[in-house]
Amino acid sequence: MxxxxxxxxxxxxxxxxxxxxxxxxxxxxxxxxxxxxxxxxxxxxxxxxxxxxxxxxxxxxxxxxxxxxxxxxxxxxxxxxxxxxxxxxxxxxxxxxxxxxxxxxxxxxxxxxxxxxxxxxxxxxxxxxxxxxxxxxxxxxxxxxxxxxxxxxxxxxxxxxxxxxxxSRELLEVAPGTITDTERRIARYATEFIGDGAVLEMGIGGIPDAILASLGDRRDLGIHSGMIGDSAVGLIEAGSVTNALKSVDAGVTVAGVLLGSQRLYDFARQNRGIQVRPANYTHNHKVLASIDGFTAINSAIEVDLTGQVNAECIAGRYVGAVGGQVDFVRGALAAKNGCSMIALPSTAKQGATSRIVPTLGGPVTTLRTDADVFVTEWGAAQLKGQSLNERVRRMIAIAHPAHREALTQQARHLRQ
The missing domain is CATH 3.40.1080.10 (Glutaconate Coenzyme A-transferase)
Structure with a gap:
């Protein structure tokens, strides 16, 4: 000592x-x-x-x-x-x-x-x-x-x-995300892709918290995630998350980091139903691909009309991460009955800026070849297997109405 x-x-x-x-x-x-x-x-x-x-x-x-x-x-x-x-x-x-x-x-x-x-x-x-x-x-x-x-x-x-x-000191805590009407509307569309028995990966914040709060009527959900917060505890205590149908780690919630409050930490203490595992397991492609119904829920700073995702930079400032997004997206796409969702508000700056853009203003974190489902408060767009022209049409349909005409004009220019 x-x-x-x-x-x-x-x-x-x-x-x-x-x-x-x-x-x-x-x-x-x-x-x-x-x-x-x-x-x-x-x-x-x-x-x-x-x-x-x-x-x-x-x-x-x-x-x-x-x-x-x-x-x-x-x-x-x-x-x-x-x-x-x-x-x-x-x-x-x-x-x-x-x-x-x-x-x-x-x-x-x-x-x-x-x-x-x-x-x-x-x-x-x-x-x-x-x-x-x-x-x-x-x-x-x-x-x-x-x-x-x-x-x-x-x-x-x-x-x-x-x-x-x-x-002997208290651990750091992370407050629950703010849930507004925008997050609730996003959750309403996102939950259409989450059925009974799905195994969830999600981050923390308003959107994942809103989605989890909307899953109280689901049964036998599972969790395999890089991180979990307090909202996961609520679903477990409600009986919606049992992990009973998981093809890997049945009966167990798996996470790499617990980011929440004392409620989460007390719940995890000597709880056999929760395992905290290393990144070379939680994010391992072979493990993820073997989880039936693996459903990855991630977000973005901006997405383009063809399904490319920027989760890293705003105006040249590095405020996000590559992190686990690509690991989980590709794991979900490889899993039987898997689904990858990118969920985000349609605008920023009080609606002045569209987060669905003709071309990204930052790096490509996730490729358009890995695109599956995109969700905003205006709807959901399934891009997997779709042509570029059809992707553009579907992405404009879930953009904020105030920006759709401009996006349509910009899209015509891009196709010329």
């Missing part, structure tokens, strides 16, 4: 540091590291999605930052132009760390106290941490007595923990 102020016994200037992402961030370690950063000049921190304000632009006086995403609190670093983005599929990240493609000298883990098997677990966040820890020179763990012990995340084989800091 060590004290947080003793990090300089283990970390060297110029090291590459990785820690648990999202709500699993080990705050005692990360806050102490930032406070002591002058001792680690030249070090680089790799972060995933971030829900704390531990890191800020001012900390680049001694540190540099990299990530696969510009989501949540990472936006502050993006806006200050101090976050280096590494575009990556979530399925790639464990191999990037284990092979050294992304350097990793020191890993901060956030672990629970030992559970039923006598071992600690990674609690609410698994992802790519074990792959990084197996490669690192030093592994430092924060053992927090408020971190729930979870199934699927207690296999720390191959990881040598060099030092442990004990703590």
């Amino acid at each position: 060590i004290q947080p102020e003793e990090l300089d016994h283990y970390i060297r200037p110029g090291d590459h540091i990785v820690w648990s992402q999202g709500t699993a961030e080990p705050l005692t370690l990360t806050e102490s590291f930032v406070q002591q950063r002058s001792a680690f000049t030249g070090s680089t921190v790799f972060v995933g999605i971030t829900h704390s304000t531990t890191l800020g632009p001012a900390h680049t006086d001694h540190l540099s930052f990299s990530s696969y995403c510009g989501l949540a609190q990472n936006r502050r670093l993006v806006d200050a132009d101090v976050l280096n983005i590494i575009p990556a599929h979530c399925s790639q990240l464990p191999a990037f760390f284990s092979s050294g493609v992304i350097a990793c000298d020191v890993v901060f883990l956030h672990i629970s106290r030992p559970g039923p098997n006598g071992k600690p677990s990674l609690g609410i966040g698994h992802d790519y941490l074990l792959a990084a820890a197996q490669r690192a020179r030093v592994v430092i763990a924060e053992m927090n007595d408020q971190m729930p012990w979870t199934y699927g995340s207690s296999d720390l084989d191959g990881v040598q923990i060099d030092a442990v800091v004990h703590s």
Whole structure:
């Protein structure tokens, strides 16, 4: 056991540091590291999605930052132009760390106290941490007595923990998404593609929360997702999610990260019906393709008239991610009775800007060859197997009425 102020016994200037992402961030370690950063000049921190304000632009006086995403609190670093983005599929990240493609000298883990098997677990966040820890020179763990012990995340084989800091502090929480009439209308169209027994993948936020809230009359749904929030608990408690018909992991909800409130964390604590698994399982193509009825629900910044998706950039600013979208889209397309949905509001900026566009203003995250179903508050467009001309027609039909004429004119120009 060590004290947080003793990090300089283990970390060297110029090291590459990785820690648990999202709500699993080990705050005692990360806050102490930032406070002591002058001792680690030249070090680089790799972060995933971030829900704390531990890191800020001012900390680049001694540190540099990299990530696969510009989501949540990472936006502050993006806006200050101090976050280096590494575009990556979530399925790639464990191999990037284990092979050294992304350097990793020191890993901060956030672990629970030992559970039923006598071992600690990674609690609410698994992802790519074990792959990084197996490669690192030093592994430092924060053992927090408020971190729930979870199934699927207690296999720390191959990881040598060099030092442990004990703590007792509340975990970070993520508030439920805001659900407006727009999200409810999107959910009404999206749920038409979700039948009894479907196995769901979704993110967090207003749209996925609205969709899940609309599935109370479904039976024997399953969940296999990169992340889940509190809305998943509601469906499980209501009996709509049983996982009983899953062709893989029957009876079990599978996720890589739990992003919610204490309600979710308490529900997951020593719950055999929930497993927190690594990204090379949750996002593995062979696993996803073998799940009958796998239904991927993702979103976008903008989509074009032929089905290309930009989930990364707005006006040159990296505010999203490649993340798990392509992993899940392709898994759904390969699965028996699978379905991939991209659900988004039809406009931005109080209706002034259409999010269905003739040509993308940012990178192509998901190819049009992987297009399946697109949903807005105006309807749903099934693009799989359709010609380019028919795709254009169907996408214009789900755009906001105020933008359809302009899109029609622009589409004619594109076809000339």
